[in-house]
Each structure stands twice: as structure tokens, then as C-alpha cells.
Amino acid sequence: MTTMYEHLLHLSRAGANILHFVSYEWERVRGLVIGLSTELALPLRIWSQSTGLLRHADDANVTIEDDAATDPLELLKQIHGSDEAGVWLLEDFQPFLREDHHPIHRWLREIARLPQRPRKVVLLSTPLPGLPLDLRKEVPTVELELPSVNDLRLVLADAASALGVRADADDALLDAARGLTVMEARLAFGKAAAERGRLDHTAVPFVAREKERIIKQSEVLEYYPTEIRMADVGGLDQLKDWLERRGRAFGAGARDFGLDAPKGVLLLGVQGCGKSLLAKAVAATWQFPLLRFDMGKVFGGIVGQSEANIRTALQVAQALAPCVLWIDEIEKGLAGMGSSDQTDGGTTARVVGSLLTWMQEKRDPVFVVATANRIDMLPPELLRKGRFDEIFFVDLPTRAVREEILTIHLQKKRRNPKDFDLKSLSGQSVGFSGAELEEAVREGLYDAFAESRELATEHISRALTKTFPLSRTMRDQIEGLRQWAKVRARLANGERPEDLPVEHTESTPPKLRQEAARNPFVPVPRS
Numbered sequence: 001m002t003t004m005y006e007h008l009l010h011l012s013r014a015g016a017n018i019l020h021f022v023s024y025e026w027e028r029v030r031g032l033v034i035g036l037s038t039e040l041a042l043p044l045r046i047w048s049q050s051t052g053l054l055r056h057a058d059d060a061n062v063t064i065e066d067d068a069a070t071d072p073l074e075l076l077k078q079i080h081g082s083d084e085a086g087v088w089l090l091e092d093f094q095p096f097l098r099e100d101h102h103p104i105h106r107w108l109r110e111i112a113r114l115p116q117r118p119r120k121v122v123l124l125s126t127p128l129p130g131l132p133l134d135l136r137k138e139v140p141t142v143e144l145e146l147p148s149v150n151d152l153r154l155v156l157a158d159a160a161s162a163l164g165v166r167a168d169a170d171d172a173l174l175d176a177a178r179g180l181t182v183m184e185a186r187l188a189f190g191k192a193a194a195e196r197g198r199l200d201h202t203a204v205p206f207v208a209r210e211k212e213r214i215i216k217q218s219e220v221l222e223y224y225p226t227e228i229r230m231a232d233v234g235g236l237d238q239l240k241d242w243l244e245r246r247g248r249a250f251g252a253g254a255r256d257f258g259l260d261a262p263k264g265v266l267l268l269g270v271q272g273c274g275k276s277l278l279a280k281a282v283a284a285t286w287q288f289p290l291l292r293f294d295m296g297k298v299f300g301g302i303v304g305q306s307e308a309n310i311r312t313a314l315q316v317a318q319a320l321a322p323c324v325l326w327i328d329e330i331e332k333g334l335a336g337m338g339s340s341d342q343t344d345g346g347t348t349a350r351v352v353g354s355l356l357t358w359m360q361e362k363r364d365p366v367f368v369v370a371t372a373n374r375i376d377m378l379p380p381e382l383l384r385k386g387r388f389d390e391i392f393f394v395d396l397p398t399r400a401v402r403e404e405i406l407t408i409h410l411q412k413k414r415r416n417p418k419d420f421d422l423k424s425l426s427g428q429s430v431g432f433s434g435a436e437l438e439e440a441v442r443e444g445l446y447d448a449f450a451e452s453r454e455l456a457t458e459h460i461s462r463a464l465t466k467t468f469p470l471s472r473t474m475r476d477q478i479e480g481l482r483q484w485a486k487v488r489a490r491l492a493n494g495e496r497p498e499d500l501p502v503e504h505t506e507s508t509p510p511k512l513r514q515e516a517a518r519n520p521f522v523p524v525p526r527s
């Protein structure tokens with residue numbers, strides 16, 4: 001695999017005069033650019049609006065060359081007119097790349113078209129991605145990945161020597177720091193060293209906690225420790241079976257055998273039937289960390305922020321591989337995809353585009369489990385082959401599965417399922433979701449407790465009678481989903497559930513009758 005540095009060298013050797021660097025890590029960017037200028041045997045100057053122009057010498061000394069050169073436009077004209085070859089690193093250039101800074105764009109384009117002699121390379125460094133439209137074609141963007149384990153080893157050694165503590169370059173410690181930027185890792189190591197007086201494996205839990213905190217701060221991703229086992233999920237046998245087979249493809253022998261790391265699975269289906277539950281169970285079963293990715297939170301903030309959010313999230317997931325990336329309710333982030341070009345300047349489309357490209361191209365073992373319960377809000381690109389390994393439809397539980405789910409939830413409440421007439425309860429609960437069955441057990445417990453009696457079949461039965469399951473009000477939507485899934489998805493449960501009972505309008509309470517009316521915005525499924 002080519003490293004970022006090789007990529008950078010390649011681009012500048014190929015004649016690119018301007019390159020755009022995206023990273024928060026100014027120190028690493030500087031390090032790479034110093035390497036580049038040495039490799040190309042060109043003098044290096046570093047500019048920022050606050051310091052003006054600095055000259056970087058071979059002995060790593062930095063001297064002020066021109067502290068008055070704080071005007072970016074003047075600087076670009078100066079570079080353009082210079083007879084001298086060189087590398088210019090323009091730090092924190094973000095504010096001058098706004099769409100309305102036309103003179104600056106113009107001069108950048110002039111520089112991009114300069115002949116190769118004298119050789120001039122200008123690197124624009126910004127923390128967030130996004131170039132103005134008129135520069136995108138002429139200026140290649142290079143994104144800095146998160147530090148590799150080897151980079152982290154350097155950071156660890158550096159932190160230890162700066163703090164005067166002993167460091168054992170423990171692999172577990174470096175592993176714990178994966179997913180952090182250099183600055184974050186340095187801070188985490190520093191805090192651990194201050195607390196423990198050394199940096200060895202005893203610092204692992206400390207660094208891991210620190211990482212958890214930092215990931216949470218990103219708001220888009222969340223560490224999701226879970227102990228849900230597959231046995232806690234009732235039914236979904238086909239899906240479990242498929243996952244079991246895919247899980248093996250993460251093993252050591254699989255690559256040699258010619259298998260790629262599995263990409264992921266899309267779980268579509270009825271609410272409350274165990275999609276989220278299953279995502280948790282997969283991670284716990286495979287013993288991969290579970291990262292919950294909130295699509296809804298990707299969007300927002302200043303220009304370029306949404307793209308940066310998704311980029312960071314995917315980078316972190318990649319750095320933490322092998323892991324499960326759980327995108328819950330993926331459709332939430334994608335609302336209004338079609339019209340987004342008009343409404344949000346194409347941000348949604350770009351965010352989805354980068355997610356799809358990443359999914360298609362990723363080689364690291366990041367297993368994506370995406371869940372959705374609206375098909376009409378999913379862009380067709382997402383469903384195309386090559387993105388997910390498989391699409392499963394999670395339908396309402398069948399009679400046998402309802403028995404299983406009741407068993408699971410009774411056992412959770414430390415009751416013996418044998419003491420209950422599960423057959424009659426599951427017969428009574430056609431159209432109930434797993435979540436509703438769980439709720440009936442809980443409701444029954446309350447009743448029994450109020451009556452000072454032990455929980456019995458009749459309590460649960462009564463609770464079921466009082467419940468108005470979602471499948472009744474959403475009958476049409478569920479039918480629509482089933483039709484759609486028939487030819488496009490595999491059934492998570494081996495068999496189809498019973499037909500939903502036809503509702504008699506007069507028995508439907510008036511308020512619900514209104515909700516039950518067909519939603520005109522749900523497209524008619526194509527047959």
C-alpha cells in the first residue's frame with residue numbers, strides 16, 4: 001500500500017504545483033512537508049497569517065524571513081513572480097479559500113499553471129476539507145490519515161523522553177491509542193505518565209478510557225460497550241447463520257483463501273423487531289469494539305463541517321479495525337437526498353457519496369451494520385451491489401419466534417418459561433413486535449405485583465389484549481415493505497409471519513383511524 005507520503009511525492013513529481021492538505025495535525029503536516037522539500041532538494045518556507053514568512057533550515061532551525069508578509073494575496077503574487085525554486089507551506093489557509101475570495105483563487109490558478117522551472121510547490125494546509133469550486137479541478141486534495149501504529153510508537157517515545165519517564169513500547173498500549181490523532185495520543189500518554197510515572201501496559205486502561213472520551217466528544221461516533229449475546233435475540237435464524245459464516249471470514253486463514261474482509265449488512269424492517277439488538281450482538285459475539293455512528297449528527301455546523309464529520313468518523317473506524325460500525329437508522333441522515341442539491345448546496349449528496357465510496361473501497365475489517373425502517377428514504381445507490389454484502393429484511397416475528405422472544409424476556413426477569421402457556425400467548429399476539437412482547441411481559445409484572453401475586457400467563461395475556469400493536473396502524477407500510485423486500489432482500493427469519501389481521505374500521509379508535517390512513521408520501525412499491 002502506498003503511504004500518504006509516497007502519494008505526496010508522486011503528485012509533486014508528476015508536476016502538481018499546488019496541493020491541498022487536510023488535517024488538524026499541523027505538526028505531522030510540517031513533518032511531511034519537510035520530508036518532501038528534502039526529497040526534492042528545494043528550500044522550504046512556511047507561511048501563516050500571524051507569523052508571516054519563515055524559512056526552514058536543514059538543521060531544523062526556523063528563522064523569520066519576512067514578518068511583514070501577512071497578506072495572502074501579496075504572498076501569492078510574490079511566489080508567482082519569484083525566480084527562486086522552493087516549497088511553500090501555507091498553514092491555516094482555510095479563511096482565504098472561501099467562495100468569494102476571487103483574487104486569491106485567481107492567483108492560485110496562475111501558480112498552478114506555472115512551468116516546471118524554476119520548480120515551485122505550494123501546499124495549502126487546512127483543518128477542514130472543501131475547496132472552492134473553481135479550484136477543485138486544478139488542486140489535488142490529500143487527506144492525512146490517522147497515525148499508524150508506527151507513528152504512535154514515535155509519539156510514545158517522544159512523550160516519554162519529554163516527560164522523563166520510562167516507556168516500554170507495549171503493543172497493547174499502542175493499540176489502545178489507535179484512532180487518536182498525534183496530538184490526542186500525546187496528551188493521553190502525557191496524562192497517563194503523570195498519573196502512573198511510567199508508560200507501559202499498566203497505562204492501557206487509562207489510554208483506552210481517554211480514547212473513549214475523545215471519540216464521544218466527536219458527537220458523531222460513540223463507543224458502545226455491549227454484552228448482548230446472540231442468544232438474547234429471538235428468531236432471525238437465517239441472518240444469524242449468515243453472520244456466523246461471515247464472521248469466520250475475518251479469521252487469519254481467510255485472506256490466504258482468497259476472501260475479502262466482509263463489508264457489512266443492511267437490516268431493513270419493521271420497528272422493534274431486533275435490528276439494533278442484533279447489531280449489538282454481532283459486535284459482542286465477534287469481540288469487536290462497537291462504534292455507533294449517528295448519521296443525523298453528521299450534518300450541520302459551518303461549511304465543510306459535515307464532510308469533515310463523516311471523514312473523521314470513517315477514519316476513526318478504520319483505525320480501530322477490526323470493529324463493527326453500527327449506522328443506526330441510516331435513513332435519518334438521508335432525508336431529502338433528492339432535493340438536497342437545491343436545499344443544502346449538495347452537502348447531503350457529498351456526505352452520502354463519501355460514505356458509499358468508502359464502503360466500496362475499504363479493505364480494512366470494518367464491518368458495517370446499517371439499520372433502516374423506511375425504504376423510500378434510502379438512495380438507490382446504497383442498495384446497489386458492492387456496498388453491502390447482503391440486505392436482510394427483518395419482519396415481525398412468526399408464532400414460533402414469538403415464543404422464543406417471550407422465553408428470553410421471561411428469563412431476563414428470572415422467571416421460568418415452563419410456568420407459562422407460551423403457545424397460547426404467542427397465538428394471541430399475531431402482529432406483535434419483539435419490543436411489544438417485551439413490553440407485555442413488563443406490564444404483566446406490574447399487574448402481578450399490584451395484585452401481590454406471582455406473574456402468571458393471564459397477566460401477560462391481559463397486557464397483550466390491552467396493547468394496540470404498531471402493526472395494526474402501520475399495516476399498509478408493513479405490506480409495502482414486504483412487497484419491496486420480496487425481490488430485493490433476504491428474510492432474516494426463515495419463514496414469513498402470519499398475515500396481519502384485517503382491521504375493521506368501526507373497531508379502530510377515531511384517532512388511530514386517522515393515523516392508519518395511507519401516507520401519500522410513501523411511494524407505491526414497484527412490482
Ligand SMILES: Nc1ncnc2c1ncn2[C@@H]1O[C@H](COP(=O)(O)OP(=O)(O)OP(=O)(O)O)[C@@H](O)[C@H]1O
Nearest residue numbers: 232233234271272273274275276277373405434435
Ligand atoms: N427478536 C428479538 N428478540 C428479543 N428481544 C427483542 C427482539 N426484537 C425486539 N426485542 C426487544 O425489543 C427491544 C427493541 O428492539 P430493537 O431496538 O432491536 O428494535 P429495532 O428493530 O432496532 O427497532 P427500530 O426500527 O424502532 O429501531 C430490544 O431491546 C429487545 O429488548
Ligand SMILES: [Mg+2]
Nearest residue numbers: 275276328371
Ligand atoms: Mg433500532
